[in-house]
Amino acid sequence: MALTKLNITTAEDGCVHLLQVTDTHLFADEQTGLLGVNTNASFQAVLNDIKNDNIRFDYILATGDLSQDHSKASYQRFAENIAQLQRPCVWLPGNHDMQANMQTLEQHGVLGAKQLISEHWQVLMLDTQVEGSPHGMMSQQQIDELKQALSEYPDKHVLIAMHHQAIPVGSKWLDQHNLKNASQFFEVIADFPNVRGVVFGHVHQNYEFQFDGVAFIATPSTCIQFLPLSANFALDHQQPGWRYLQLTPEGRIATRLRRLSERSFLPDPKSKGY
Numbered sequence: 001m002a003l004t005k006l007n008i009t010t011a012e013d014g015c016v017h018l019l020q021v022t023d024t025h026l027f028a029d030e031q032t033g034l035l036g037v038n039t040n041a042s043f044q045a046v047l048n049d050i051k052n053d054n055i056r057f058d059y060i061l062a063t064g065d066l067s068q069d070h071s072k073a074s075y076q077r078f079a080e081n082i083a084q085l086q087r088p089c090v091w092l093p094g095n096h097d098m099q100a101n102m103q104t105l106e107q108h109g110v111l112g113a114k115q116l117i118s119e120h121w122q123v124l125m126l127d128t129q130v131e132g133s134p135h136g137m138m139s140q141q142q143i144d145e146l147k148q149a150l151s152e153y154p155d156k157h158v159l160i161a162m163h164h165q166a167i168p169v170g171s172k173w174l175d176q177h178n179l180k181n182a183s184q185f186f187e188v189i190a191d192f193p194n195v196r197g198v199v200f201g202h203v204h205q206n207y208e209f210q211f212d213g214v215a216f217i218a219t220p221s222t223c224i225q226f227l228p229l230s231a232n233f234a235l236d237h238q239q240p241g242w243r244y245l246q247l248t249p250e251g252r253i254a255t256r257l258r259r260l261s262e263r264s265f266l267p268d269p270k271s272k273g274y
């Protein structure tokens with residue numbers, strides 16, 4: 001098996017311009033909230049914020065936990081809402097997703113491609129889901145497909161997207177739900193110094209760390225946020241956000257994080273988890 005390919009545009013400036021949205025946690029019922037935040041409303045507010053921003057982007061990466069209740073209706077809502085941005089969107093699964101119903105995304109225009117090829121870069125959308133468990137794992141098939149994709153274009157820079165954190169973010173409760181076989185992942189990419197970055201979701205916070213020449217970048221959820229560096233489950237009052245990524249011809253990743261400016265999505269501070 002090989003990853004499904006898609007040729008993507010390189011802009012006039014030689015860069016690939018991307019946007020990341022993650023962990024929308026949508027429900028079939030648009031009034032339902034997660035720990036007191038209406039996830040449909042916060043996603044819509046993020047989309048409005050993106051529309052009000054003048055930044056150029058050509059593709060959207062949706063990095064998992066798109067649904068909280070697994071329903072086809074929640075995936076349909078994701079697809080219909082992301083279409084407001086009028087750019088192709090690709091998806092990968094998070095621990096809360098159900099892949100059987102996630103196919104609904106593709107029926108409504110979200111693309112299933114997992115290997116995006118441009119002039120100077122390839123972007124890989126990997127599956128680290130263990131259905132029913134919060135932690136991540138890269139299957140042997142994904143590892144083989146990753147190796148195959150990296151070997152296919154040794155001269156292109158590589159950005160890898162996945163849901164789970166391959167390196168700890170410093171919160172004990174959250175790092176127990178990490179990518180369990182991260183060492184196998186690191187063994188693979190060790191042979192490919194052209195891997196420039198790994199973007200992920202799952203940790204519901206901003207995170208940027210350079211490790212072994214690779215940029216590890218996480219993006220806030222479009223709904224609730226976790227407090228960074230907390231040993232136990234704790235929510236943050238930071239607002240929902242999204243990320244812009246510019247991949248330059250030289251292999252640099254320039255990135256900008258945006259959050260909603262108004263403090264309008266505040267979770268119930270007494271929540272102990274979900």
Ligand SMILES: Nc1ncnc2c1ncn2[C@@H]1O[C@@H]2COP(=O)(O)O[C@H]2[C@H]1O
Nearest residue numbers: 065095096134173177202233272273274
């Ligand atoms: N109090 C908690 N302790 C440990 N894990 C939790 C707690 N609450 C939620 N989780 C899980 O941790 C996950 C982290 O982000 P997710 O959105 O994947 O969904 C969360 C839940 O599956």
Ligand SMILES: [Fe+2]
Nearest residue numbers: 023065094202
């Ligand atoms: Fe999540």
